[in-house]
Amino acid sequence: MKIKNIVFDFGGVLVDWNPRYYFKEYFNDDEKMEYFLTEIAQTEWNEEQDRGRLLSEGTEIQVKKFPDWEKEIRAYYDNWTTMLRSDIPHNVEVLKKLGKTDYQLFGLTNWSEETFPYALENYDFFKLFDGKIVVSGTEKLIKPDPKIWHILLDRYKIHANETVFIDDNPKNIEMAKSLGFETVHVTPETDLEQELIDLGIKF
Known part of the structure; x- marks a missing residue:
């Protein structure tokens, strides 16, 4: 055909696009950055926003789950354009x-x-x-x-x-x-x- x-x-x-383009400098600690991106702001979580969930809703869900990481979670979509290198x-x-x-x-x-x-x-x-x-x-x-x-x-x-x-x-x-x-x-x-x-x- x-x-x-x-x-x-x-x-x-x-x-x-890669969240590491923002978080590498933010954390200045690769081990901590990888922990955040694999255990807190996981790919599966970001995919739900790709599936149509509002960024604000996804952010609040994750902040409730991981309150100790609130600042970093909120930084994720606030700095999304930096991740699009x-x-x-x-x-x-x-x-x-x-x-x-x-x-x-x-x-x-x-x-x-x-x-x-x-x-x-x-x-x-x-x-x-x-x-x-x-x-x-x-x-x-x-x-x-x-x-x-x-x-x-x-x-x-x-x-x-x-x-x-x-x-x-x-x-x-x-x-x-x-x-x-x-x-x-x-x-x-x-x-x-x-x-x-x-x-x-x-x-």
């Missing part, structure tokens, strides 16, 4: 090249509805998606729930077997494969352009 569509995840693929230039260049082709470009991201507008405003490359972006916080669903891929497919009338899905999370890659997508699992070492060429994408 000929590939017609290319779907990008954002965090870890096109943008470099930059784009990932080599992958953004691939996206820009694709923007000059006939492939349809889409975004499918786990991202809070409240913070995503900041990224849209501050990174021009998002314009290449022409608004064809499915945001977990808006849909109240997060990857790897298959329902969020079905929202993408149904909304834009595309087919999985004509689509490449690009993500840095192995669980999301496995789910996309099971749904019939071609996939590229991005790591820091990935040559994204070459991976897409290997799938038959023409630049």
Whole structure:
């Protein structure tokens, strides 16, 4: 089947987001920082905001659970923009090249509805998606729930077997494969352009 569509995840693929960019300096103690990020402000907690829970609600829930860490928990979303360090230039260049082709470009991201507008405003490359972006916080669903891929497919009338899905999370890659997508699992070492060429994408 000929590939017609290319779907990008954002965090870890096109943008470099990591809470350590703020908390490394805040704590000045790597061990304490890692404890905070694994035991207090866990990935699972942040994912609930990506699933659509209000940042304020998520913050209050965690402050009640861990009152001794109130200052740090409140600092998390207050300093969220510092955690969004930059784009990932080599992958953004691939996206820009694709923007000059006939492939349809889409975004499918786990991202809070409240913070995503900041990224849209501050990174021009998002314009290449022409608004064809499915945001977990808006849909109240997060990857790897298959329902969020079905929202993408149904909304834009595309087919999985004509689509490449690009993500840095192995669980999301496995789910996309099971749904019939071609996939590229991005790591820091990935040559994204070459991976897409290997799938038959023409630049």
